[in-house]
Amino acid sequence: MEKRWKFNKKCEKGIIKSVEKRAMTVKATMGMLHKQLNPDDNRSVIPLGHGDPSPFKCFHPPVAAVNAIVDALRSTRFNGYRYPTDFPSAKKAVAEYISRDLPYRLSESDVCITVGCNQAILATISSLSSPPGSNILLPMPTYPTYDACSAVSGVEVRHYNLLPTKEWEVDLHSVEALADDNTVAIVIINPGNPCGSVYTHQHLENVAKMAEKLGLLVIADEVYEHMTFGDTPFVRMGTFALKAPVLTIGSISKRWLVPGWRVGWLVTTDPNGILQNSELMERIQAFLDLASNPTTFIQGALPEILEKTKDEFFSNANNILRQDADIIYEKLEKKIPCISCPHKPQGSMFVMVKLDVSLLDDIEDDTEFCLKIAKEEKVMILPGSTLGMKNWLRITFALEPLVLQEGLERIEGFCKRHSKKV
Known part of the structure; x- marks a missing residue:
């Protein structure tokens, strides 16, 4: 009789099929x-x-970024195993970089360094899977990594509309119609992938007011930060964090034109301390402690990359x-x-x-x-x-x-x- 291995059983939740479908x-x-x-x-x-x-x-990429990598490698200080806590300089540099656009200052304790944005997305979505039955609001059209990470993590996805006739603004009415007591977060992608949109200060404030009303965490995907060339300047979602807590996802991949370097960040903007009273950040940190970290020399070079690249x-x-x-x-x-x-x-x-x-x-x-x-x-x-x-x-x-x-x-x-x- 053929032996049946337990790991060969079909997954009850059909995770693989769910990812393929969604x-x-x-x-x-x-x-x-x-x-x-x-x-x-x-x-x-x-x-x-x-x-x-x-x-x-x-x-x-900028010469300053390339030189920073070369200097980090030649220093021989980044050739061994390191842990996220070993790079306070990288976290501090990201905190200072993000704070330039905010009405308040962040600290290194507000920053997690990740392997690009995809790891930041997976860490965040998987940490939102508790309690069971949680759902998250994603834009339509969307960046499909959010759907895939949600499927793997068992988080229900609900898509709100973006309005093409209004420069792809968030349809706030559809957001309110979709949200219920199990809705934990809303994802805002600005500047927009895939739409090429840039949201105004007023529109982002309206989104923040909606999140405050519904009691939602705002996940701000800002990987294309400051890559704007129209009449609307880039505004960070964290500007409105007094209304609702914001988790900012970003990286050097796009603005520095180095997607293969694979270094990004998760930044907490939470002046009211709402997230500190939850277990969310502990779950995110636990996920990252188990996952691979960005290469050591990239983290070692990050402060110089952020500081010395010229406007x-x-x-x-x-x-x-x-x-x-x-x-x-x-x-x-x-x-x-x-x-x-x-x-x-x-x-x-x-x-x-x-x-x-x-x-x-x-x-x-x-x-x-x-x-x-x-x-x-x-x-x-x-x-x-x-x-x-x-x-x-x-x-x-x-x-x-x-x-x-x-x-x-x-x-x-x-x-x-x-x-x-x-």
Whole structure:
């Protein structure tokens, strides 16, 4: 008789199926699209579906950051095992960096250093799974890592709407309708991935008032902090922490253009001490104590990276993103009938656009559109279905302007070729 191993039994909660159903990750989707590429097509791939601008020369990291890493390695002080408590200088540097934008000062005790933002998200979501039956409010469209982490952690997800006709603002009415006694937190992504939105001071204050009314923790995903190039400046959600406690998720991945360095943070902004009276931060710290830490030399270099990077570097990167945003908005809004752009992106490096498949032949939906354009044009675009928005597309514009223009020309040619004949 065949022996049955206990670990081979099907999980009662169906965690794997739950993750597959609720959130197909960006990585998995991009892998699927890469399989469509034609090896006989000698043209270069145009990566309009990625979130990594680092391959392009115009988006190389600042010299100060590279020197900080080199100095940390050469010092030989960061070659051994270390623990999060061994890096108070890194935590202090992050606290001072975040405090620049707040009406009050944070301390190193308010900071946890993480392996990029994804670990910060998983640590936070898993710590919210108690008590059982908890639910969390996520935006739609969303960043699918939140859905995946919630599925693994057993936290129910409820999606509130973002309003494309109002520059992707939070639909506060849908938030209030979704929340109940088991709702523990709301996630706010600003600047917006995938929408390219930047929320005003007034809108964020309205969100904080709503969180205060409903008794919710605000999880502020600010990985694209200060990457703005429109009329609305970046405002930290922590500015309104007197109304509701805020957990800020951030990293150097995007603003410093080094996503592969994998260092981020979780920052508590809680002037009323609400979180100190709960077990949430203890659970987060317990999770991080069991998990891998960022590499030691990255943590050792972090204070110098945050302190010595010049404003000129950030302004240059934002100027290129502004130019790219102008290029993509002009092309998509005026030259390609089957794609419409609700508004010009104001921040981050993404834009959500609406795909009208009724104007296209032999293309049923956004996923088929992305599969076929990858095969025929070597253009990679993320289907909106991955983010919960069927027949939308998320397009990255953080490329060399000339490469971006070539990618848009290929999209235009593809759409003309597949347009319905009148």
